[in-house]
Amino acid sequence: MRPSEATCLGSATISRSFEVDAILEQDYSVYYQKIWDSALETVTREDASPPFFAGVDVGGTSIKIGIVDDQGLRVGYASFPTEDEKGVPYAIERMKNTLDSLVQEANLASGDIVAIGLGTPGTMDIPTGYIVNPPNLPGWRNYPIRDSLAKATGKPVVFANDAGAAAFGEFWIGSGTSHQSIVMLTLGTGVGGGIIIDGQSVDGENSHGSECGHIVVDTAPDARLCSCGLRGHLEAYASATALVKRCEESLKAGVKSQLGDRLQEKNKITALDIASAAEAGDQLAFGLVMETADYLALGIANFMHIIDPSALILGGAMNFGGPANELGNNFLERIRESTRKITLPIISKNVSIEFALLGGDAGYIGAAGLARESYLRRQ
Ligand SMILES: [Zn+2]
Numbered sequence: 001m002r003p004s005e006a007t008c009l010g011s012a013t014i015s016r017s018f019e020v021d022a023i024l025e026q027d028y029s030v031y032y033q034k035i036w037d038s039a040l041e042t043v044t045r046e047d048a049s050p051p052f053f054a055g056v057d058v059g060g061t062s063i064k065i066g067i068v069d070d071q072g073l074r075v076g077y078a079s080f081p082t083e084d085e086k087g088v089p090y091a092i093e094r095m096k097n098t099l100d101s102l103v104q105e106a107n108l109a110s111g112d113i114v115a116i117g118l119g120t121p122g123t124m125d126i127p128t129g130y131i132v133n134p135p136n137l138p139g140w141r142n143y144p145i146r147d148s149l150a151k152a153t154g155k156p157v158v159f160a161n162d163a164g165a166a167a168f169g170e171f172w173i174g175s176g177t178s179h180q181s182i183v184m185l186t187l188g189t190g191v192g193g194g195i196i197i198d199g200q201s202v203d204g205e206n207s208h209g210s211e212c213g214h215i216v217v218d219t220a221p222d223a224r225l226c227s228c229g230l231r232g233h234l235e236a237y238a239s240a241t242a243l244v245k246r247c248e249e250s251l252k253a254g255v256k257s258q259l260g261d262r263l264q265e266k267n268k269i270t271a272l273d274i275a276s277a278a279e280a281g282d283q284l285a286f287g288l289v290m291e292t293a294d295y296l297a298l299g300i301a302n303f304m305h306i307i308d309p310s311a312l313i314l315g316g317a318m319n320f321g322g323p324a325n326e327l328g329n330n331f332l333e334r335i336r337e338s339t340r341k342i343t344l345p346i347i348s349k350n351v352s353i354e355f356a357l358l359g360g361d362a363g364y365i366g367a368a369g370l371a372r373e374s375y376l377r378r379q
Pocket of ligand 1: 227228229230233235
């Protein structure tokens with residue numbers, strides 16, 4: 001069942017991005033966390049349809065927990081700081097206590113929650129339920145996180161990669177609701193991704209089957225270095241970090257831009273500085289945003305040819321204001337055009353390339369959705 005009408009979003013999830021000058025001063029990742037908070041409405045128990053599922057989305061900065069009904073409608077939500085230095089058992093205790101409070105606040109009984117979905121960053125081992133070595137959570141190595149949460153809560157827990165969970169969230173109640181197969185790229189400090197084919201998340205043999213940011217787009221020996229240590233990966237060209245790097249290189253090479261003053265003033269540039277300058281008509285900044293779209297198209301064309309998906313969804317904070325913003329629309333249109341130029345027409349003609357809808361809610365919603373899938377399979 002595809003409950004496509006279940007979304008109850010404020011549509012301008014990201015468009016506030018350019019309204020708050022103070023945030024423009026901050027580092028992109030900080031900004032990401034700030035606006036990447038929840039935008040979903042919460043409905044009452046009376047308006048919801050059981051059974052209920054909990055979704056947990058573990059991030060480097062915060063852990064988000066939501067309870068949703070059978071249609072993906074949210075009946076409860078909370079988040080708290082990850083504090084990874086306190087270790088996984090501490091986090092699991094907080095997850096359990098938070099979930100208990102949410103159950104109470106939503107007028108549910110503990111037994112109303114039939115399954116929990118848990119999304120964490122990799123590296124991970126999905127079949128055994130271990131979080132292995134996540135770079136953003138140094139205190140969380142080699143821990144049986146799935147079974148520990150199951151023991152603490154007494155519920156079955158489904159374990160997933162965070163980006164895969166976000167893709168499933170969009171597939172379930174976001175941009176992907178009318179599609180059977182989607183590829184989602186999350187554009188932020190890095191480039192993440194998730195692939196859903198015929199309703200199944202592609203996890204792969206080693207739990208890292210949808211590492212969309214690490215596909216090769218440049219084979220030159222001096223190709224850009226990726227955060228993973230290898231060269232030529234999409235993330236090294238199309239992430240917010242890469243955008244800033246390319247901008248700094250152009251400025252150092254003497255290209256004229258209002259960003260030159262900004263770099264001198266602050267000794268650094270952020271992706272938001274570039275977005276603001278592009279919106280103000282700065283040619284270098286606008287060109288860099290369009291170049292980012294062209295790089296993304298290289299990666300997207302590869303996914304198109306391998307998977308032939310019905311939708312390609314762009315999530316993450318680097319959406320240049322999204323559909324509510326002219327720059328966001330230019331960015332999206334350029335991605336569509338550049339992708340069409342290098343993709344077989346039979347594949348590209350009907351594909352839908354769109355921005356994601358769920359913003360920072362996608363992860364825990366998708367985790368809950370995966371728990372629901374697993375629950376339905378067991379019935
Ligand atoms: Zn890489």
